Amino acid sequence: MNDNYIIKTTGLEHRHTKGVKTLTDINLAVKKGEIYGFLGPNGAGKTTTLRLLLGLSKLQTGKIEIFGQEFGTNRIEILKKIGSLIETPSLYGHLRANENLEVYRELYGASKARLTEVLKIVGLDKTGSKKVKQFSLGMKQRLSVALALLPNPELLILDEPANGLDPTGIIELRELVKKLNKEEGMTILMSSHQLSEIEKMVSHVGIISKGEIIFQGSLHALGQLQKKQSSVLIHTSDDQLAMDVLKAYTPEYIGHAISIAYQDEQEIAKMSRALHEKQLDIYLLHPQQNNLEQLFMDLTTQHA
Numbered sequence: 001m002n003d004n005y006i007i008k009t010t011g012l013e014h015r016h017t018k019g020v021k022t023l024t025d026i027n028l029a030v031k032k033g034e035i036y037g038f039l040g041p042n043g044a045g046k047t048t049t050l051r052l053l054l055g056l057s058k059l060q061t062g063k064i065e066i067f068g069q070e071f072g073t074n075r076i077e078i079l080k081k082i083g084s085l086i087e088t089p090s091l092y093g094h095l096r097a098n099e100n101l102e103v104y105r106e107l108y109g110a111s112k113a114r115l116t117e118v119l120k121i122v123g124l125d126k127t128g129s130k131k132v133k134q135f136s137l138g139m140k141q142r143l144s145v146a147l148a149l150l151p152n153p154e155l156l157i158l159d160e161p162a163n164g165l166d167p168t169g170i171i172e173l174r175e176l177v178k179k180l181n182k183e184e185g186m187t188i189l190m191s192s193h194q195l196s197e198i199e200k201m202v203s204h205v206g207i208i209s210k211g212e213i214i215f216q217g218s219l220h221a222l223g224q225l226q227k228k229q230s231s232v233l234i235h236t237s238d239d240q241l242a243m244d245v246l247k248a249y250t251p252e253y254i255g256h257a258i259s260i261a262y263q264d265e266q267e268i269a270k271m272s273r274a275l276h277e278k279q280l281d282i283y284l285l286h287p288q289q290n291n292l293e294q295l296f297m298d299l300t301t302q303h304a
């Protein structure tokens, strides 16, 4: 197996109840150093997949390899190197940030120095005597991440960490995730049901819909796919003739204008030149770029 893979699953399938498949042929590939966004609408199967990766649900079909080792037979060794936040951990509202971490410190076999360190990493080292119940949701979330960081993991798995956070909380989370990745060299797998929440922090994306992966690749590749789906709206002094002039681009008349799918801007320039050559006046030439969110919607609905 390629050592670069931190997580590799092959043909994962899962049934919660007899007959109903929750996951079908999940082949996740997360490489060292990636911030991998695991995206999908509610109920798509993200949590089920993450629970399998952490051994919280029993593997039924398929293979899981983490850090290049088969999960089932190297479970303890592997889990020692993973930090996770999968269900909201119980934080004690009447305790301070450091006191909350102290509760778990020994359990994780972490040193006092590590406790101080993780508080600093998540930016909660100056909260003094403030009790956790007075924390914002974003601060609580960062404290939960601090808990996951206590054992100094190589891989961090976060299930919907942006859930319920306001824009400021999301920015704080983004900064933290990027810092962990860059400064601590951590590989991060995080799930979300909203692309906009994570597109500014992830390097790679896996999109799951109805228990199946429908896209996996770099954020750049997703962007390229988005470009392919872009279209330009054109309205001229004679749309009938324009349709004919542009027939090589498979134009579609949509009532008030012509819509044409394009891949790069050069094509728009060519279309414009062809119309001018036929003395057509261009009243409207409007490229419409689907944003990634739209693409995500497209990707999940097309699959239905």
Ligand SMILES: Nc1ncnc2c1ncn2[C@@H]1O[C@H](COP(=O)(O)OP(=O)(O)OP(=O)(O)O)[C@@H](O)[C@H]1O
Pocket: 016, 017, 022, 040, 041, 042, 043, 044, 045, 046, 047, 048, 049, 160, 193
């Ligand atoms: N313990 C369970 N028993 C039966 N069905 C379950 C169980 N856990 C999850 N499911 C079902 O499996 C499907 C996938 O759920 P899962 O929680 O993995 O989705 P998700 O993508 O994480 O969505 P969400 O963000 O809503 O948790 C859903 O249809 C859900 O109802």
